[in-house]
Amino acid sequence: MYGQASPFAPRNYRPSNMYSRVGLETEVHGASAHRLIGMLFDGLFDAMAQAQGALASGNRELKARALSRAVRIIDEGLKASLNKEHGGELAVQLTELYSYCCLRLTQANLRDDVSLLLEVRGLLLPVREAWGAIAPQVDNAPAAAA
Template sequence: MYGQASPFAPRHYRPSNMYTRVGLETEVHDASPHRLIAMLFDGLFSALAQAQGALEAGEREVKARALSRAVRILDEGLKAGLNLEAGGPLARQLSELYAYASLRLTQANLRDDLEAILEVRKLLQPVQEAWGAIAPRVESSPVAA
């Protein structure tokens, strides 16, 4: 029975998934706000890569799940985490960028449009890199401690 899914568990359930999920939950719980955003970017780019691979392989269901996950990360994670009042013009521009990326990924899902997925990756890669570049300063500042 160990290592096998129960006949009553969801298809994707595996006992090892529980350990992975607990590890991720622990990492999220212990993460700094900066690290949480970095994790959202990691999840977003992972979902985009999965969607691209699934689209190229003709696996529409996998592509749809991956793109839905990417849109949720954009809308419920990155965009929702912006403070539009304190963040000023930069926060508003990021909000608009994330909204545009969500729209393009929704279109990519409906039209099986690989170019839209690649466009979103190209638009958001510099944002992810910039976020990563400020990590040492953010995590070593007195406010982060």
């Protein structure tokens, strides 16, 4: 039975996934708030790449799952984490950008349109890169300032 999925396990369950999941959970528990947002961006770009590959291969089920995951990461992760009370104009602009990206990813799913995926990737890549660029500043900031 080792190496085989249980008949009671989810359809896409693989025993090797358990090790990846434990590693991810360990990383999440020890991560700073800044690193958690970076992980959301990583997951988002992975989901969009998976959706693009699924579109290319004609796997509509995988495409739908990946795009649904991408929309949830944006909406329930990135957008929900914005501090609208203290974030000022930047928080407002990011909220609008994230809403637009969710709309375009939903349209990409409905239309099987890879160009919409590429549009969202192009819009969010600079945000992801900027977030990564401030990591050294956040990591070196005194605890009281963070």
